[in-house]
Each structure stands twice: as C-alpha cells, then as structure tokens.
Amino acid sequence: MADIRMYSTALSENNVKEIYENSKVIIPTKNDASGGFVSQTDLKLWLPLVEGHDVLAYDGSGNGNHCTIVNDPDWVTGQTGCPQLVTGYNRPNEFKNARSNYVQVASDGSSTFANQNYTVAGWINPIAGTGAGDKAIFSYDYTSHVDPYYAIQVRMINNGKLFFAWNNGSNYQYMETPSAITSDNTWCHFACTYTSGSQKIYINGVEVSSTTRTDTITFYNQEVWIGKNNYGSYFDGIINEVVVYNSVLSLAQVQAL
Numbered sequence: 518m519a520d521i522r523m524y525s526t527a528l529s530e531n532n533v534k535e536i537y538e539n540s541k542v543i544i545p546t547k548n549d550a551s552g553g554f555v556s557q558t559d560l561k562l563w564l565p566l567v568e569g570h571d572v573l574a575y576d577g578s579g580n581g582n583h584c585t586i587v588n589d590p591d592w593v594t595g596q597t598g599c600p601q602l603v604t605g606y607n608r609p610n611e612f613k614n615a616r617s618n619y620v621q622v623a624s625d626g627s628s629t630f631a632n633q634n635y636t637v638a639g640w641i642n643p644i645a646g647t648g649a650g651d652k653a654i655f656s657y658d659y660t661s662h663v664d665p666y667y668a669i670q671v672r673m674i675n676n677g678k679l680f681f682a683w684n685n686g687s688n689y690q691y692m693e694t695p696s697a698i699t700s701d702n703t704w705c706h707f708a709c710t711y712t713s714g715s716q717k718i719y720i721n722g723v724e725v726s727s728t729t730r731t732d733t734i735t736f737y738n739q740e741v742w743i744g745k746n747n748y749g750s751y752f753d754g755i756i757n758e759v760v761v762y763n764s765v766l767s768l769a770q771v772q773a774l
Contacts, residue, residue, distance in 0.1 A: 557578070557579075559762045559763050559764040560578045560579075560580075560760065560761075560762055561578060561580060561582070561629055561630065561632075561761045561762060561763050562576055562578055562580070562582050562622065562629070562630075562759065562760065562761040563576060563577040563578040563758075563759070563760050564576060564577075564584060564620070564622075564743070564758075564759040564760075565577060565757065565758055566609055566610055566620070566743075566756060566757050566758070566759065567609050567757065568610075571590075572585055572586045572587075572590055573585065573586070574586055574610075574620055578760075580629070582622065582623065582629060584620045584621060584622050584623075584743075585620070585621045586610055586618060586619070586620050586621075587618060587619055587620070587621055588616055588617050588618040588619065589616055589618055590610045590618060591610060591611045591613060591616065591618070593609055593610070593611045593755070609755045609756075609757055610755070610756075611644065611754070611755055612744040612751065612752040612753060612754060612755070612756060613751070613753060614652075614751040614752070614753045617745075617751055618744065618751070619653075619742050619743060619744035619745035619751060619752075620742060620743035620744055621740060621741075621742060622740075622741040622742060622743055623740065623741040624740055625738050625739065625740070626657045626668070626736065626737075626738075626739060626740070626741040627736050627737065627738050627739075629741075630657055630668075630669065630736070630741055630761065631668075631736035632763040633711075633712065633713065633733065633734060634711065634712045634763060634764055634765050635669070635710070635711050635761065635762060635763055635764070635765070636708060636709070636710045636711075636760075636761070636762040636764065636765060636766045636771075637655050637669060637671055637708070637709050637759075637760075637761050638706070638707060638708035638709070638719075638759070638760050638761075638766075638771065638774055639654070639655070639706070639707060639756055639757065639758055639759035639760065640704055640705070640706050640707075640755075640756070640757040640758045641654060641673075641699070641704070641705055641707065641752075641754060641755070641756050641757075642699075642702065642703065642704045642705070642754050642755040642756075642757075643673065643699065643701055643702075643703075643752075643753060643754035644701065644702060644753055644754040644755070650675050650750070651672050651673065651674055651675060651680075651746075651750040652672055652673040652750065652751070652752045652753060652754070653670075653672045653742070653744060653745050653746040653750040653751060653752055654671045654672050654673065654707075654743065654744070654752060654756060655669065655670070655671040655672075655741075655742075655743055655759065655761075656669070656670050656671075656672070656741070656742045656743075656745060656746035656747065657669040657670070657736070657737075657739065657741045657742075658670060658737075658739060658746055658747035659684075659737060659739070659747065660737060660739060660747075661747065662747050662748040664684075664687065664688050664689060665684035665685070665686065665687055665688055665689050665735065666682065666684065666689040667682045667683060667684055667689050668683060668684060668734055668735065668736045668737060668739075669682075669683060669711075669734075670682040670683075670746060671707070671709055672746065672750065673698070673752075674693065676697060677696075677697025677698065677699070677700075678693045678694045678695075678696065678697055678698065679693060679694045679698045679707055679709075679718060679720065680692075680693045681693065681709040681716070681718055683711060683716075683732065683734050684732070684734055684735055685730075685732035685733065685734070686732075686733060686734070686735045690730050690732055692716055692718065692726055692727075692728045693718075693726065694718055694720060694725050694726050695725060695726060698720050705720065705721060706719075706720070706721050706722065706774070707719065707720055708766065708771045708774065710765045710766060710771075711734075711765070712765045713730075713731050713732055713733060714729055714730075714731050715727070715728075715729055715765070716728045716729075716730060719768070719771045722768075722771060722772040724768060743756060743759055744756060758774075760774065
C-alpha cells in the first residue's frame with residue numbers, strides 16, 4: 518500500500534484521472550495557516566500543459582474544457598518544470614514564435630469565460646528575448662485588432678513587463694507591472710484579477726500593480742487562446758499550470774496556487 522491521500526475538496530473525475538495516470542500530479546489547492554484555501558467551485562479551467570505527447574491538453578477542472586495545441590507542439594524533455602511541480606514530473610510544450618504554436622482553449626469563450634469577476638493565473642518561463650516584442654500568454658479578444666480590442670488579455674510586452682487588458686464596452690482598458698517580471702529562462706508566477714472597481718496583478722505571490730476602474734466588460738463569440746493573440750503575437754517559452762476562476766482570488770489564495 519502506498520501514496521494514500523486525503524483532499525479537503527471533492528476531486529473531479531478529471532482530477533482523479535490525472536492522479537491515476539501520473540502519481541506526481543498536484544491538485545491546485547491547499548489549506549494551511551496562510552488562509553490560502555482555494556475553493557474549486559469557481560474553477561473554470563486548469564491546464565497543467567505537461568502531457569508530453571500528442572496535441573491534446575487536458576483540463577483538470579472537471580468542466581471538460583480540454584484543449585488542442587495547434588501547429589506542431591514541441592514537448593520538452595529534461596525539464597524540471599515550474600517550482601510548484603515535482604522535479605522531473607512534467608514534459609511541457611515549448612511555445613515558439615517561429616513555429617506559431619499555441620493552445621486553442623475554446624472556439625467560443627462566451628459560455629465559459631464571459632464573467633465580470635475572474636482570475637487568470639499561471640507559470641511562465643520565457644526562453645529567449647524577454648525584451649523583444651510582445652509575448653501573448655492568455656487571450657480572449659475582439660474579432661479584430663481594433664477598439665475595444667480585448668475581453669481578457671495577458672501578455673508580456675517588449676520591456677519585459679506584464680500587460681493585463683480588458684474593455685469597457687467601447688474602448689480597451691489596461692494596466693501593467695512597474696518593471697520587468699522575469700528574465701530569460703527563469704520561472705515566474707503571475708495572477709491577474711478583475712472585478713469592476715478593482716483590478717490587480719500579482720507576481721510570484723506579491724501584489725505589484727492595482728487599479729480601480731469601474732467597467733462592464735463586453736464579451737464576444739470568439740476563440741480563446743494560450744500563447745497567441747489576435748494580432749499574431751506568440752509566446753516564446755514555456756507556459757504551465759494555467760488556471761481561470763470566475764471569482765477574484767485574494768492574496769492568500771493567489772499564494773496558494
């Protein structure tokens with residue numbers, strides 16, 4: 518008998534399947550003295566992105582939002598993975614601008630991601646050229662690259678800062694970090710939270726930027742992507758452990774991811 522576990526939350530069918538297929542899998546929740554328990558009730562998407570083969574990326578949220586990696590995934594071997602993961606556990610996809618590969622999360626985001634309160638978070642590791650052009654991380658965009666541009670967009674911009682954008686129905690609104698969030702070949706955790714009247718960016722579990730804009734976002738019947746946006750910006754590097762909640766996580770909850 519080995520590897521007996523008890524969780525303080527009800528695991529979904531997909532959670533159980535991931536544990537069965539890889540005993541080192543980590544369910545993205547914890548409950549400790551930090552008060553950082555993250556309820557999975559509001560979890561809409563959880564993509565570890567560490568399958569190591571094929572073009573499918575499995576959603577562990579229990580919502581069945583399984584994804585497809587477009588344009589020839591490049592599964593990396595010998596990668597220790599982001600600090601949250603057990604060393605040697607994952608074989609992540611390496612996103613490459615030259616290959617234009619990305620994850621199609623949904624063909625129409627309006628049924629799952631059209632929420633006026635949300636959190637988008639994940640781990641990133643840019644492999645080259647942190648300051649060279651935009652690097653799309655998570656995009657739920659307008660039909661074309663004109664106002665109002667974005668419903669939800671997270672990307673690195675050419676000075677290495679993290680850029681987080683949404684719209685007010687007519688124009689795009691945005692915020693960014695005060696400085697570069699990481700360097701090449703270095704892991705970084707980000708979390709962006711939105712509700713009308715309060716928007717925040719957390720980097721490595723620390724709040725680094727906030728605004729208090731009062732907006733109502735207009736969402737579209739458009740695709741949702743990881744590693745790509747609607748004007749052809751792609752990510753260069755690794756993206757792991759992407760989660761989307763239809764609620765605003767607290768600082769302690771962000772630190773628990």
